[in-house]
Amino acid sequence: MVISLVNNKGGVGKTTSAQNIGAALHRFAEARVLFIDLDGQASLTRCFGIQESQVGSNNAGTFIARDDVPIEAIVKKTPVGDLLPSSAELNNKEDYIKASPIFPFNLKLRLEKYKSQYDFVIIDCPPTLSAMTRIALVACDMYMVPLQAEFLSYEGLRNFLNYSKEIQLISPQTQLGGVFATRYNPRINKKLSNDLIEATKQQLGDKFFTSYIRDNISVSEAQASGTDIFNYAPESNGAKDYYQLTREILSSFKK
Numbered sequence: 001m002v003i004s005l006v007n008n009k010g011g012v013g014k015t016t017s018a019q020n021i022g023a024a025l026h027r028f029a030e031a032r033v034l035f036i037d038l039d040g041q042a043s044l045t046r047c048f049g050i051q052e053s054q055v056g057s058n059n060a061g062t063f064i065a066r067d068d069v070p071i072e073a074i075v076k077k078t079p080v081g082d083l084l085p086s087s088a089e090l091n092n093k094e095d096y097i098k099a100s101p102i103f104p105f106n107l108k109l110r111l112e113k114y115k116s117q118y119d120f121v122i123i124d125c126p127p128t129l130s131a132m133t134r135i136a137l138v139a140c141d142m143y144m145v146p147l148q149a150e151f152l153s154y155e156g157l158r159n160f161l162n163y164s165k166e167i168q169l170i171s172p173q174t175q176l177g178g179v180f181a182t183r184y185n186p187r188i189n190k191k192l193s194n195d196l197i198e199a200t201k202q203q204l205g206d207k208f209f210t211s212y213i214r215d216n217i218s219v220s221e222a223q224a225s226g227t228d229i230f231n232y233a234p235e236s237n238g239a240k241d242y243y244q245l246t247r248e249i250l251s252s253f254k255k
């Protein structure tokens with residue numbers, strides 16, 4: 001199962017959710033996980049304590065662009081799975097990937113050979129509707145959309161969902177897995193957040209997960225320490241919320 005974390009807004013929790021959902025799948029469901037960092041800002045890579053200098057051009061872009069480079073040559077090991085890392089150099093690969101005759105199927109085709117080695121492939125996307133986001137949408141079975149309750153604009157979400165739905169025309173297996181709220185802080189604008197969450201729920205029905213992620217300082221501290229929330233603070237609200245959300249995601253696949 002290939003899952004992409006997408007939203008064309010930045011700072012909504014894509015990277016954090018990619019890391020911690022993947023970590024939960026590994027830690028609690030014993031899943032073999034491959035993480036793919038498709039953001040040139042390399043946040044997910046840093047969240048695993050890996051510096052860009054350790055990656056250089058051995059990044060996910062090279063894996064995608066070069067058929068002759070085996071995954072083992074690029075992958076970095078983490079305690080919760082393998083990582084195809086990113087570095088600023090990834091941005092240099094984007095034009096090349098886009099110019100390829102197989103665009104936007106590049107990543108999908110590259111993963112074919114390796115998919116059976118993993119139970120889950122988790123793709124972290126950049127905060128744009130760029131070539132990298134397109135190849136991630138085409139490569140995935142499910143895309144998950146995190147959103148930050150206070151800054152949620154309907155218009156924005158609806159436009160994004162229309163965009164990603166169109167991907168189905170060229171990639172029929174690509175489905176909306178679900179939308180979930182992150183960085184929920186009841187002290188800030190509780191009414192606004194709740195109203196937006198309610199209205200979004202009405203729009204999306206069971207595609208809106210009932211689990212949500214609270215604002216929790218341990219979540220960002222874990223990243224600064226280069227590890228996931230379950231390792232850093234297993235009793236924190238962040239750990240509880242990501243555990244709950246991952247369970248809900250897993251049970252949504254069984255429906």
Ligand SMILES: Nc1ncnc2c1ncn2[C@@H]1O[C@H](COP(=O)(O)OP(=O)(O)O)[C@@H](O)[C@H]1O
Binds near residue numbers: 014017219
């Ligand atoms: N639940 C949370 N509680 C506190 N801080 C969070 C939480 N989720 C994300 N953050 C912080 O918010 C920032 C943006 O999150 P990130 O996952 O990088 O968003 P995106 O990938 O969508 O740009 C990061 O600094 C991250 O540590």
Ligand SMILES: [Mg+2]
Binds near residue numbers: 015
């Ligand atoms: Mg990110």
